[in-house]
Amino acid sequence: MKANKHLMMNNDRAQAGIGTLIIFIAMVLVAAVAAAVLIQTSGVLQERAQSTGKQAAQEVSSNLLIKGIEGVRASGSGTTSETVDLLKVKVALNIGSSEIDLNQVVITVTDGDSINDLVYAGNSKAYGDAMTNFSSTASSAANMIVLATENTTDMGNNSRFFFTVEQIRDEDESFSQAEPIMNQGDLVNIYISTVSTTASAGSHTTLDEVALSGLKDSGITVSPRSTVNLILTPEAGSTTSAGFTSPSFGVRKSIALWP
Structure with missing residues (x-):
């Protein structure tokens, strides 16, 4: 009787079960x-990097450029003020600068003894109120007169808080x-009142060839040999500054102070 032989077959292929699937x-x-998380995260990081780079470029660039500073003395009744009573700061935009809203610019002016932080006369948010009698439809000369001769309720003399402009x-x-x-391409004069206590007590009737009366003290005194510093701080970008020591005035009503 022959023994039963069991044949064994080698099969290397495996069948995938439902668990493996x-x-x-x-x-x-x-x-x-x-992958979706990585893509989303990289997109957010790229956007933040671009935004941060743009803001950093704005902060390190100097947007405002001071072209010159002229001082004007008040006069009238055959006399001329012993001090400079108005600063005309000629300003342009630096190369590559984006547009700037002067409503958001703060100008700090000091004579070494007093400091005024000035905002645009039409800005009603900085000090809670715009300059009294400022008119957005009036001429720059009319607004300059208000700046130098009037005061704002609950605040004091306009010249201590505001500046005006002329294109x-x-x-x-x-x-x-x-x-x-x-x-880009714009050029403006920023008017800063520097009427001294002495000038405000006088009977001057003209400032920068404009008729006015009743000058108000600004708290700043620009007399011969005075050292004055200006700092212009825009909403974005680095500050712009200029300083000068005023010369002797002689008989001049208009004096170039800087550069």
Whole structure:
């Protein structure tokens, strides 16, 4: 009797079960979720990097450029003030600068003894009120008169808190008393009242060839050999500063102070 022989077959192929398939699908899903998270995170980081780079470029650049500073003395009744009573700061935008709203610029002026932090006369947010009798439709000369001769209720003399502006060059006619926004090519005069106590007590009737009366003390005194410093701080970008020591005045009503 022959013994039964069992034949063994070698089969290297395996059959995938449902468990293996589930594991495979789970791995694919996990990889897809991880990829989506990475893509989203990289997008957010790229956006933040671009925003931060833009802001950093604005902060390190000097947007405002002071072209010159002229001092004007009040006069009238055959006399001329012993001090400079108005600063005309000629300002333009630096190369590559974006537009600047002068409503957001703060100007700090000091004579070494007193300091005034000035904002645009039409700005009603900085001190809770705009300059009394400021008019967005009036001429720059009219607003300058209000700056030098009037006061704002509950605050005091306008000259201690505000500055006004006059456009010199504005090719696209985008600059106005209501919206003092500077862009490339614009050139403006910023008026800063520096009426001294002595000048306010006098009987002067003219300032920068404009008739007025009743000058108000600014707290700043610009007499011969006075050292004055100006700092212009825009909403974005580095500050711009200028300092000068005033010369002897002689008989001049208008004096170049800087550069």
